[in-house]
Amino acid sequence: xxxxxxxxxxxxxxxxxxxxxxxxxxxxxxxxxxxxxxxxxxxxxxxxxxxxxxxxxxxxxxxxxxxxxxxxxxxxxxxxxxxxxxxxxxxxxxxxxxxxxxxxxxxxxxx
Amino acid sequence: xxxxxxxxxxxxxxxxxxxxxxxxxxxxxxxxxxxxxxxxxxxxxxxxxxxxxxxxxxxxxxxxxxxxxxxxxxxxxxxxxxxxxxxxxxxxxxxxxxxxxxxxxxxxxxxxxxx
Numbered sequence: 001x002x003x004x005x006x007x008x009x010x011x012x013x014x015x016x017x018x019x020x021x022x023x024x025x026x027x028x029x030x031x032x033x034x035x036x037x038x039x040x041x042x043x044x045x046x047x048x049x050x051x052x053x054x055x056x057x058x059x060x061x062x063x064x065x066x067x068x069x070x071x072x073x074x075x076x077x078x079x080x081x082x083x084x085x086x087x088x089x090x091x092x093x094x095x096x097x098x099x100x101x102x103x104x105x106x107x108x109x110x111x
Numbered sequence: 112x113x114x115x116x117x118x119x120x121x122x123x124x125x126x127x128x129x130x131x132x133x134x135x136x137x138x139x140x141x142x143x144x145x146x147x148x149x150x151x152x153x154x155x156x157x158x159x160x161x162x163x164x165x166x167x168x169x170x171x172x173x174x175x176x177x178x179x180x181x182x183x184x185x186x187x188x189x190x191x192x193x194x195x196x197x198x199x200x201x202x203x204x205x206x207x208x209x210x211x212x213x214x215x216x217x218x219x220x221x222x223x224x225x226x
Binding site: 030031033040041042043044045048088090092098099100101102103104106 | 115144146151152153154156159167169199201203205213214215216217218219220222
């Protein structure tokens with residue numbers, strides 16, 4: 001079963017604009033992570049936010065987590081063409097080590 | 112270099128054949144995973160293993176089998192019982208931790224096509 005659902009499914013923006021992607025999940029979690037996937041490649045870990053954290057930054061990335069709404073958002077500021085990829089959220093359910101991925105947001109950044 | 116190696120990158124299978132995808136990691140991780148990804152879709156968990164000689168079914172285990180005889184290796188066999196095996200397969204590993212979080216590291220994937 002899919003734990004996370006990303007929104008929107010696809011997003012197209014111009015370089016320099018900000019990109020915001022959202023993730024909703026269903027059960028209680030230990031952590032929520034965001035991953036990036038270039039076409040036809042493996043996924044790469046971007047950032048992890050723990051269930052007791054509300055916001056986290058890493059370079060141009062800003063992640064928020066609202067456990068009461070079971071949702072998270074990923075903001076990429078000042079986007080670049082090289083940010084073009086699919087972005088996935090992933091959650092590990094409480095009391096398990098199983099990581100469940102969402103359906104992903106395909107981001108296209110035009111130069 | 113440390114990492115996860117999947118092979119082959121591309122594989123063609125005739126209907127009715129079993130095929131095995133290799134996954135090796137030298138990260139000294141305890142947990143390993145297999146995911147399936149269909150074009151334009153998210154990842155679905157096939158099998159995972161948290162320790163040598165033990166593994167659990169994921170959400171779509173039917174038609175697949177795995178083994179975990181060594182810590183470094185977690186091969187996936189796609190059997191003839193898998194009705195629609197054409198997909199992108201991703202192997203991953205992690206060192207789970209309640210405080211550090213379960214960040215997982217992926218291989219570059221294997222494309223399987225049924226011909």
